[in-house]
Amino acid sequence: MKSYTICGLIVLIVFLTSCAETLKKEVEAVNYIDSPAGDVSSLPYLFSNGENTLMSWVEHHEDTLASLYYAELKDVEWQTSHKILQGDDWFVNWADFPMIVENRGNLLSHVLKKSSEGTYSYDVKLNVLPKGSENWMTDLPLHTDDTPTEHGFVSAVPYKGGSFFITWLDGRNTEEKEDGSRGAMTVRAAEVSAKGEVSKDTVLDVRTCDCCQTTTTITANGPVVIYRDRSEEEIRDMSIVRLVEGKWTAPKTIYSDNWLIKGCPVNGPKASSIGNNLAVAWFTAAGDLPKVNLVFSNDGGEHFDSPIRVDEADALGRVDVLLLDADTAIVSWMEAKDSGAQLKAVKIIRSGKKSDYKIIAELDGSRKTGFPQMELVGNSVYFAWTDVAKGVSNIKIAYVPVGQF
Incomplete structure (x- = not known):
């Protein structure tokens, strides 16, 4: 015994x-x-293009006054922060947040500005700082309609020359008509010059999920846009559209999760590409089984491999993805843990082999945490998230060397 x-x-x-x-x-x-953000900060957005790494965020000074800031990362230290603009008429939301992008010295950011007294009535307003300029050009229109409807969930990336490719959800068709009917949310895309001039505004899909983030990346063939679609039967799976030889393809489902849900899950996809190699990560709860999936493509998104399940269990989604090479990706996501949540990350090979899971941070599981960010900076993966303690939010930042995955 x-x-x-x-x-x-x-x-x-x-x-x-x-x-x-x-x-x-x-x-x-x-x-x-250390974070460059001040007190009562939230909604971080990380951007890195291999040469420059930026982060934008929002700070609240009073009940209604919000400011958009950004800072640059150099040698593992954040430089002095800069205010882009402030306003007391913004729509500040945990899931639909501002961002910043750089291309050849030109900067572009955006905020959401209320357009009426309606709760979800707001416009996308662009801010640009052309290379060599000292002052931001602010409050520039992205879309041309004047409907008091929802416009947001923007994604933007560097494009031709010093311009930007941008996509967003556009609710102009959802305005109530005389007969009481409403149209559906759409996804649109356009090119934006370094001076904020919008061109090639195009409707990509006439019926999409209402409030899930869009994602876009530039493949060797051209831009691709991935988003949560919405069928007439309320199936809300991921779709892709591709710009090939100057023409947009018809929307195509990446993988049929067959998630039947009659409300928006507020949980969009993320994509990353190198040449025509593409990785897409997303959240689904089809069959009441919450999980995070990852798929690879080697032809710019025309075809995809079978999905690889990323999480262990109890996934909350809020994903991000980085493609390291044609066959290797790092995925981050939030996972429920006791009364809170964890920000986790893992390296996945195209064959399905996974590294050990990394716990990046212990998080509040509420919406106040927002959507954690992940970017590749040199040989390290950087993370930024909103930490909520005793009701106060502040931005936290960490990095993990790629070799540690």
């Missing part, structure tokens, strides 16, 4: 030692650095 007890204790000690070593490795791999 004593021998069994001793053996049991030995097994328990070995197990606990192994767990402690695993946790120690996870903690040692995550390097936390």
Whole structure:
């Protein structure tokens, strides 16, 4: 009897030692650095193009006054922050947040500005800082309609020359008609010059999910846009449209999760590309099974491999993805944990092989946490998220060397 007890204790000690070593490795791999954001900050957005790394965020100074800031990362340190603009008539939302993008010295950002007293009535307003300029050009229109409807969930990337490719959800067709009927949310795309001039405004899909983030990336063939679609039967799976030889393809489902849901899950996809190699990550709860999926494509999104499940269990979504090479991606997501949540990340090979999961941070599981961000900077993966403690939000930042995955 004593021998069994001793053996049991030995097994328990070995197990606990192994767990402690695993946790120690996870903690040692995550390097936390100071944030450039001030007090009561939230909604971080990370951008990196291999040469420049920027982060934008929002700070609240009073009940209604909000300011959009940004800073540049150099040698693992954030430089002095800069205010782009402020306003007391913005729509500030946990899921539909401002962003910043750089291309050849030109900067573009956006905010959402209320257009009427309606709760979800707001416009996308662009801000640009052309290379060599000292002052931002602000409050520039992205869309030309004047309907008091929802416009947002913007994604933007560097494009031809010093311009930008941008896509967004556009609710102009949802305005109530005389007969009481309403149209559907649409997804649109356009090109924006360094001076904020909008061209080639195009409707990509006439019926989409109402409030899930869009994502876009530039493949060797041209831009692709991925978003949560919406069928007449309320199936809300991921679709892709591609600009090929100057023409947009028809929307095509990436993978048929067949998620039947009669309300928007507010959980969009993310994409990353190198040449015509493309990786897309997204959240689904089809069949009441919450999970995060990842798919690879080697032809610019014309065809995709079978999806790889990313999470372990209890996924909340809010995903991000980085493509390291044709066959390797890093995915981040939020996962429920006890009364809160964890921000996790993992490296996945196209064959389905995964690295050990990394716990980047312990988070509040509420909407106040927003959507954590992830970017590749040199040989490290950077993360930014909103930390909520005692009702106050502040932005936290950490990085993990790629070799630690």
